[in-house]
Amino acid sequence: MSQENVKAAMMKLIEGIQANPASSQVFFKADTEWVEDVRCTAQVRDFPVITIDEPPVLGGQDAGVNPVELVLVALGTCQEIMYSAYASVMDIPLDSVKVSVKGDLDLKGLFGLDESVPAGYTQVTFQTTIESSADDATLVKLVETAESHCPVLDIFTRAVPVNGSVTINGKDMNSI
Numbered sequence: 001m002s003q004e005n006v007k008a009a010m011m012k013l014i015e016g017i018q019a020n021p022a023s024s025q026v027f028f029k030a031d032t033e034w035v036e037d038v039r040c041t042a043q044v045r046d047f048p049v050i051t052i053d054e055p056p057v058l059g060g061q062d063a064g065v066n067p068v069e070l071v072l073v074a075l076g077t078c079q080e081i082m083y084s085a086y087a088s089v090m091d092i093p094l095d096s097v098k099v100s101v102k103g104d105l106d107l108k109g110l111f112g113l114d115e116s117v118p119a120g121y122t123q124v125t126f127q128t129t130i131e132s133s134a135d136d137a138t139l140v141k142l143v144e145t146a147e148s149h150c151p152v153l154d155i156f157t158r159a160v161p162v163n164g165s166v167t168i169n170g171k172d173m174n175s176i
Contacts, residue, residue: 007088014089039063068121072101078152079128086145092138095131102126124156 017024032042032052038060039053052067054060065073076099083097103124109117132139147153166173 003084003088003094006084007091010085010089037061068103068105071121072103072124075099075124075126075150075152075156076101079126079146079150082146082150083128083130083142086149087132087142090138090142090145092134092142093132095133096129097131098129100127100129 030042030044032040034040035051038058039051042050042052044050051064052070053063054066055062058066060066079099080097084094086092087094101124103121105121106114106117108114109119109122112119128143130139130143134142168176
């Protein structure tokens with residue numbers, strides 16, 4: 001899709017939301033299932049099933065990326081998408097956008113060996129590289145806009161309520 005097509009799609013969506021603010025509410029869904037060992041599958045929309053696995057050091061067979069790697073992929077690609085979308089709307093030419101994302105994880109937290117260590121990432125860092133013929137001031141504005149509107153970066157940096165329930169053998173866990 002060309003930058004003109006991206007701009008047309010973004011502008012149509014923005015205009016639709018401006019005309020009907022209630023249309024801005026959307027949801028995304030993924031269904032996952034444990035297969036064996038530490039391998040799982042994920043189904044999103046009508047796309048082919050995704051295999052998620054762990055490397056051998058964590059008991060897996062390396063049949064796919066692991067969940068914490070998927071989180072890094074989500075952050076990097078969401079930023080790249082935001083750069084493309086906003087560059088198209090702002091008429092900024094882009095030659096390339098690449099994001100390298102790294103996460104620090106202490107396995108003591110994962111295995112419950114030290115209660116003071118979180119199970120998840122202790123730090124996430126990224127390096128974005130942009131190639132464009134636009135001037136520096138324009139690109140700085142693009143960076144500020146893309147980063148301040150990136151949904152996955154927002155999820156990382158803002159406490160998001162997460163609610164869940166568990167069903168055990170057909171019964172709600174809270175009733176057991």
